[in-house]
Every structure is written in C-alpha cells, then in structure tokens.
Amino acid sequence: MATLKLDIVTPDRKVLSEDVEYVGAPGIMGEFGVLPNHVPFLSALGIGNLHYKQNGKAFYVFVSGGFAEVSNNQVTILAEVAEKATEIDVERAMKAKERAEQRNQAAKEKVEAARNQAALKRAISRISCKSNGQNAGTC
Structure with missing residues (x-):
C-alpha cells in the first residue's frame, strides 16, 4: 500500500514523523484530506483535530494555526501548537x-x-x- 510521510513540527519540537496512509487536517476554509500521490498544495491551518491513518487505525493530533504543505507524498505540518491525543x-x-x-x-x-x-x-x-x-x- 502506498504511504505518505507525515511530519508535524512546532517552534518547540518535532511532534511526529511517521509513514501514514491518510491525513485529514483542519484548513482555515474547512477540513481537507490527503492520500498518496496528492497534487502539491499549501494551506493555512485552522484550529481543530488533525487525524491520520496508520495500519488501518485512526490517530489524532490537536493543531492550532500554522501551515500544511503537500508535495511528493510528504505532508509537512508547521503548527503553532500541536499535541498528540495521548499528551x-x-x-x-x-x-x-x-x-x-x-x-x-x-x-x-x-x-x-x-x-x-x-x-x-x-x-x-x-x-x-x-x-x-x-x-x-x-x-
């Protein structure tokens, strides 16, 4: 199965760096989803829950502000704030x-x-x- 590289970073730390099957994120104009081989784009992030799928399971990360960049099967989230659900x-x-x-x-x-x-x-x-x-x- 094709995957995406998901990196989530804040000014303070790297929150996550994983190979995933899907990413859904809160854009300022609404939620967007990314699958492998998605067209490149850049979006401002809103406040909400980013979710991703890995091995068929859903995982959640709270994000607030920042940007998402999609390019070459890589999703980079540069967030002002990001916290895994477990944190x-x-x-x-x-x-x-x-x-x-x-x-x-x-x-x-x-x-x-x-x-x-x-x-x-x-x-x-x-x-x-x-x-x-x-x-x-x-x-």
Whole structure:
C-alpha cells in the first residue's frame, strides 16, 4: 500500500514523523484530506483535530494555526501548537474551557470576544481530540 510521510513540527519540537496512509487536517476554509500521490498544495491551518491513518487505525493530533504543505507524498505540518491525543491533559483543557466561557460572557469588545472564542475553540478541540483518540483505542 502506498504511504505518505507525515511530519508535524512546532517552534518547540518535532511532534511526529511517521509513514501514514491518510491525513485529514483542519484548513482555515474547512477540513481537507490527503492520500498518496496528492497534487502539491499549501494551506493555512485552522484550529481543530488533525487525524491520520496508520495500519488501518485512526490517530489524532490537536493543531492550532500554522501551515500544511503537500508535495511528493510528504505532508509537512508547521503548527503553532500541536499535541498528540495521548499528551492532552483533559482536566487542564476543561479548566481552560471554563475560563474562556466566563471571559466570553464578560467580553464587551469585539477583539476580546474573538480572542475568547479562539481560546474556547482550542479547549473544545483538545477535549474532542482526546475523546476521539480514546474511542478509537489509540491512546
């Protein structure tokens, strides 16, 4: 079976470097999927859960911001933040979600509201990523 090389890096570390069968990622205009021999492209990343298949199993990685490049059966993710589902601290994410919800209710300026909405989306996506990883038996 044909595979892709998936590399996920942040400014701090290399999160993942694996041969995979499929990659699905949150683009800023919606989710996109990549199979072997995909046409080259570059996309900005949104906030959400990247998922990939390896040996028929689904694995999840929370990503927030950055870029994805696809070229020559290689997917390179340059993310501002990336965490494998196994690395996510759900308790910490739940507390961040609660703080963001409280700030969101108190926000009066549009800039502050947008910042709080982004914090809320990051927290919810982390929780979802961890849940997806557990349900798939990959954590």
